[in-house]
Amino acid sequence: MLHTVTRSPFQSHALTQCLQFICPDDEILLLEDAVIVALSENIYFDLIKNIGVKIYLLEADIIARGLQDKCDKGLDVIDYKGFVLLTERHNKHMKWA
Numbered sequence: 001m002l003h004t005v006t007r008s009p010f011q012s013h014a015l016t017q018c019l020q021f022i023c024p025d026d027e028i029l030l031l032e033d034a035v036i037v038a039l040s041e042n043i044y045f046d047l048i049k050n051i052g053v054k055i056y057l058l059e060a061d062i063i064a065r066g067l068q069d070k071c072d073k074g075l076d077v078i079d080y081k082g083f084v085l086l087t088e089r090h091n092k093h094m095k096w097a
Contacts, residue, residue, distance in 0.1 A: 001026045002090035006097045008033040009044040014096035021094070022053055029078075029086060031058040038062070038071035045072065058083060 003026060009015040015037060018028065028048070030037055035057050037044045048055055049072070056076045062068055071077070078086070087093060 001092040001094060002029060002086055003027070004029045004031060004093065004095050005034040005037075006032040006095065008036050010036070012097070015044060016047070018094070018096040019047060019051060022051060024052065027054045027056065027086065027090065029056045029058065029083065030075075031061050031083075033061075033065075035061045035065060035067060035071070038067065038075050040072040049074065056082070056086065 001023065003018050003022070005015050005018055005028065007014045011033065015034065022028070036042075037048060038057050039045060054076070056078050057071060059077045059079050062071060062077060
């Protein structure tokens with residue numbers, strides 16, 4: 001399943017709720033304000049860094065927030081084409097907002 005999280009964890013419980021339902025073959029895409037999680041010096045990054053599933057960040061949202069050189073390098077940054085490929089790879093999708 002592909003989980004998309006759109007809200008900052010500092011404004012919403014979407015990320016923590018998402019993490020409660022993660023299965024080993026799932027993937028997470030952080031987009032919109034959720035990309036703030038990728039800043040390695042915050043409590044929410046600690047929650048996701050060892051979760052055991054692949055985590056992606058949407059490049060356009062990183063750029064829009066000026067976080068290009070501030071995100072942890074261990075997370076994969078994808079463009080809109082990569083987003084489409086993720087949705088094609090997963091027949092189930094859950095949006096957390």
